[in-house]
Amino acid sequence: MFSKVLVANRGEIAVRIVRALEELGVASVAVYSELDRDAPHVRRAGESYNLGEGPAAENYLNVEKILDVARRSGAEAIHPGYGFLAENAPFAKICEEAGIVFIGPPASAIEAMGSKTRARELMKAAGVPIVPGTTEPVATVADALRIVKKEIGFPVAVKAAGGGGGKGFRVALAEEELEAAFEGASREGEKFFSDPAVYLERYLPDPRHVEVQVLADRHGNVIHLGERDCSIQRRHQKVIEESPAPEWVVDPEMRERIGQIGVNAARAVDYVGAGTIEGLFSSHEGGESEYFFLEMNARVQVEHCVTEMTTGIDIVKEGIRAAAGEELAYAQEDVVLRGHAIECRINAEDASKNFAPAPGRIGVYREPMGPGVRVDTGVEAGGEVSPMYDPMVAKLIVWDADRAQATRRMLRALGEFEIEGLKTLIPFHQALLATDQWARGETCRDLLEDKKWLKTLAFPAPVAPPEDGEDERIEQKYAVEVSGRRFDVRVLGPAFGGGARAAANGAARTAPKRGRRKATSGAGGPDVLPSPLQGNMWKVLVKAGDTVQEGQLLCIIEAMKMENEITAHKSGTIVELPITEGAPIQAGAPIATIRSAEAS
Amino acid sequence: MTDVEAHITGTVWKIECAVGDTVAEGDTVAILESMKMEMPVEAEDAGTVKEICCEEGQAVNEGDTLVVLD
Numbered sequence: 001m002f003s004k005v006l007v008a009n010r011g012e013i014a015v016r017i018v019r020a021l022e023e024l025g026v027a028s029v030a031v032y033s034e035l036d037r038d039a040p041h042v043r044r045a046g047e048s049y050n051l052g053e054g055p056a057a058e059n060y061l062n063v064e065k066i067l068d069v070a071r072r073s074g075a076e077a078i079h080p081g082y083g084f085l086a087e088n089a090p091f092a093k094i095c096e097e098a099g100i101v102f103i104g105p106p107a108s109a110i111e112a113m114g115s116k117t118r119a120r121e122l123m124k125a126a127g128v129p130i131v132p133g134t135t136e137p138v139a140t141v142a143d144a145l146r147i148v149k150k151e152i153g154f155p156v157a158v159k160a161a162g163g164g165g166g167k168g169f170r171v172a173l174a175e176e177e178l179e180a181a182f183e184g185a186s187r188e189g190e191k192f193f194s195d196p197a198v199y200l201e202r203y204l205p206d207p208r209h210v211e212v213q214v215l216a217d218r219h220g221n222v223i224h225l226g227e228r229d230c231s232i233q234r235r236h237q238k239v240i241e242e243s244p245a246p247e248w249v250v251d252p253e254m255r256e257r258i259g260q261i262g263v264n265a266a267r268a269v270d271y272v273g274a275g276t277i278e279g280l281f282s283s284h285e286g287g288e289s290e291y292f293f294l295e296m297n298a299r300v301q302v303e304h305c306v307t308e309m310t311t312g313i314d315i316v317k318e319g320i321r322a323a324a325g326e327e328l329a330y331a332q333e334d335v336v337l338r339g340h341a342i343e344c345r346i347n348a349e350d351a352s353k354n355f356a357p358a359p360g361r362i363g364v365y366r367e368p369m370g371p372g373v374r375v376d377t378g379v380e381a382g383g384e385v386s387p388m389y390d391p392m393v394a395k396l397i398v399w400d401a402d403r404a405q406a407t408r409r410m411l412r413a414l415g416e417f418e419i420e421g422l423k424t425l426i427p428f429h430q431a432l433l434a435t436d437q438w439a440r441g442e443t444c445r446d447l448l449e450d451k452k453w454l455k456t457l458a459f460p461a462p463v464a465p466p467e468d469g470e471d472e473r474i475e476q477k478y479a480v481e482v483s484g485r486r487f488d489v490r491v492l493g494p495a496f497g498g499g500a501r502a503a504a505n506g507a508a509r510t511a512p513k514r515g516r517r518k519a520t521s522g523a524g525g526p527d528v529l530p531s532p533l534q535g536n537m538w539k540v541l542v543k544a545g546d547t548v549q550e551g552q553l554l555c556i557i558e559a560m561k562m563e564n565e566i567t568a569h570k571s572g573t574i575v576e577l578p579i580t581e582g583a584p585i586q587a588g589a590p591i592a593t594i595r596s597a598e599a600s
Numbered sequence: 601m602t603d604v605e606a607h608i609t610g611t612v613w614k615i616e617c618a619v620g621d622t623v624a625e626g627d628t629v630a631i632l633e634s635m636k637m638e639m640p641v642e643a644e645d646a647g648t649v650k651e652i653c654c655e656e657g658q659a660v661n662e663g664d665t666l667v668v669l670d
Contacts, residue, residue: 357610388635
């Protein structure tokens with residue numbers, strides 16, 4: 001086993017790998033960009049190295065810098081996690097040449113699986129089913145009909161050679177539609193890509209995305225850990241995964257079959273470590289189910305956790321052991337699936353805006369706990385989620401005896417998960433898992449594309465700015481005990497005291513609502529208005545000597561990426577205004593001294 | 601006159617219109633990049649592009665004006 005390993009990644013997966021290393025008794029080295037200086041993975045590792053500023057290409061993807069850290073720290077191996085340098089064959093080769101172990105498959109396996117056409121040929125040769133289709137362009141409609149009838153079958157997709165993004169793509173459900181589909185795809189190919197050539201491929205309506213986890217060592221042992229169903233996707237990216245697939249989708253016999261496909265695929269490229277064979281699963285009403293190889297992911301995947309929950313096998317640790325040259329600790333017959341696990345990706349995204357990215361700063365952060373709950377996270381309270389990196393900030397995984405109970409447990413855990421100040425997919429997951437469609441194990445494709453349904457998942461509107469003429473009322477939440485019983489109450493009424501009050505404009509749900517009171521009382525109270533919070537003075541809207549009304553906007557303080565409006569606590573003349581735009585301000589520091597008319 | 605605002609915080613990846621262009625409701629005027637995703641920004645009203653208030657590569661906050669339509 002290695003004595004020290006460098007983790008060339010960030011976020012939750014870096015933390016996940018550091019945890020595995022610690023359990024294996026291996027020292028860990030983290031790397032970080034300037035932006036990630038305060039990120040949890042940096043503190044979690046045994047030692048950490050700054051890779052500098054800038055985009056990922058200048059730090060997390062900078063091979064030279066990472067190899068330099070490996071040498072300086074004395075790391076014997078590099079774990080790439082997923083993304084960044086994972087599945088990068090040249091990097092795997094460079095590591096090899098530098099005498100550092102790349103924790104993953106050999107460069108040759110990454111290369112073979114990286115090319116779609118080569119992977120298709122290899123899989124075909126290994127007896128792995130691929131989506132039936134042509135690899136050469138088809139010249140005429142007559143040729144197409146002959147090939148479809150003989151080799152592919154209906155429904156068939158006609159694809160323009162240069163096509164993409166839905167252009168030059170036509171489906172023929174039956175023979176009589178083939179001519180129109182052929183000509184349509186060819187015409188669009190000519191128009192958009194200046195190439196009328198078309199290919200044919202079996203069309204799978206509403207396919208399920210079912211993948212097989214495999215583990216392989218350097219001693220020729222390859223096992224599979226059953227399947228994961230990742231059919232719930234937005235923009236072709238997974239958002240919910242489960243293991244195993246719903247029992248009416250994959251039965252033990254089918255599991256055996258697709259598991260063998262996965263093992264064969266891994267063997268065909270001399271795979272080492274943890275990998276995944278992705279496939280399309282098509283079940284026809286009253287007909288037989290079909291499974292086709294899609295691609296192989298030559299790395300540990302985001303959703304590996306659900307398989308860990310149902311098999312009890314630590315996939316990350318097995319991958320590290322395999323890279324160190326050890327034999328797998330499990331044989332195929334040791335792998336027993338128990339219960340059901342679900343993973344929800346907690347992305348910083350707004351589902352109501354068609355899954356728009358929503359970076360921001362996290363306020364309060366509380367993870368769910370209790371039986372059968374696991375959270376893999378890369379963020380914490382007060383952390384900043386940058387637009388520079390992936391929106392997936394955490395994963396919530398639950399396990400229970402069966403799918404229905406796991407769903408209830410996930411809903412319970414989602415309800416406990418508190419991430420203040422950041423818009424995440426939590427409300428989306430709560431809504432989706434409560435649908436009958438999820439319960440029936442559908443792909444929910446229509447729901448995820450239903451803009452109207454998504455709009456119902458909107459976050460509470462930001463607190464409305466104050467308007468003139470309204471009574472000043474403030475909403476506060478309190479916990480009170482009445483005869484020993486606890487109640488949560490909302491109190492709506494005039495605000496207390498004369499201090500400044502801040503209105504937060506953000507996603508924070510707990511921000512107190514406030515309005516503005518008519519300027520009735522001009523006198524009374526202290527003259528000095530202290531700042532209610534720490535932040536930066538963003539705008540000053542008044543100057544010394546100005547006469548202001550109670551409730552008038554004086555300045556705006558920016559704190560935690562939110563603008564906080566500071567209003568006059570009473571009417572009068574500003575005699576002192578010790579604030580400047582752009583300068584930081586401490587909580588309690590004076591903003592203004594306002595002398596009442598009567599007093600001056 | 602209407603402003604087309606950034607609907608997310610991110611970086612301006614591409615500006616898809618020029619001053620003087622006529623745009624229809626739903627036309628993409630710019631593409632923002634955030635969290636490794638490209639998000640098109642569409643005009644909510646039809647109009648003529650009067651001013652472009654951002655440049656490619658610039659970081660923008662949600663609500664910032666990208667393009668002014670006449």
